[in-house]
Amino acid sequence: MTLNPIKIAPSIAAANLLCLGDELKKLEAAAVDAIHFDVMDGHFVQLLTIGVPILEQVRAATKLHLDVHIMVTNPDAVIDDYLQAGADTLSFHIEAAQHAHRLCARIKQAGKRAGIALNPATHWQSIQYLLPDLDQVTLMTVNPGYSRQPHLTTMHPKIREFADFCRAHNYAIDIVVDGGVSLSNAGTLAKLGATTLVAGGAVFNGGNTEEAVNALRKAAAGSTGI
Numbered sequence: 001m002t003l004n005p006i007k008i009a010p011s012i013a014a015a016n017l018l019c020l021g022d023e024l025k026k027l028e029a030a031a032v033d034a035i036h037f038d039v040m041d042g043h044f045v046q047l048l049t050i051g052v053p054i055l056e057q058v059r060a061a062t063k064l065h066l067d068v069h070i071m072v073t074n075p076d077a078v079i080d081d082y083l084q085a086g087a088d089t090l091s092f093h094i095e096a097a098q099h100a101h102r103l104c105a106r107i108k109q110a111g112k113r114a115g116i117a118l119n120p121a122t123h124w125q126s127i128q129y130l131l132p133d134l135d136q137v138t139l140m141t142v143n144p145g146y147s148r149q150p151h152l153t154t155m156h157p158k159i160r161e162f163a164d165f166c167r168a169h170n171y172a173i174d175i176v177v178d179g180g181v182s183l184s185n186a187g188t189l190a191k192l193g194a195t196t197l198v199a200g201g202a203v204f205n206g207g208n209t210e211e212a213v214n215a216l217r218k219a220a221a222g223s224t225g226i
Contacts, residue, residue, distance in 0.1 A: 038071065052085045094126055097116075113174075116130065135174060142179030156189075167193075
């Protein structure tokens, strides 16, 4: 069976934010599948990062798909702000949501893709009954909140189990892996069942964005028979 090519979603938080316009043009030239937009509130995770005003500017500057991942304590209160600011996919953490099904419905009613993110210690079965309402599930392979953390290989069985479950039940869900993605593990993650790889340093730390994206695609394809 031929698998679909792995999608690459660079994490804009790892880019040079002082030259964000230029960074967006590089990502467009590299024909990335999406821009991963991390929001951290200083409460759900310790780091405080970019939010709605930057998202609005990014939305105005590019037509690329914006995959917005909100790591906040109050997704029920702020989700509409990010939908209005331009998110194409909006993912919130199940660990923080009070009414996850209602949030999924609100995202879908806005005509956007609904996603849920899971911390490493959270079992995928915690969202089993929400899967019919989801377009995307992000499996964190680091504990969110800090960059340059080592990739947690202990999450690999979780990725495989979730991917197998989705296939067995015909759920067409985008399985996103986020955390420590690199050339050395991209192929393994694709083989485990990931459909999208979020990469920060692996894209932005090498100097040439297009070459880095192409290298990740090639590394992921190498273990899937594409």
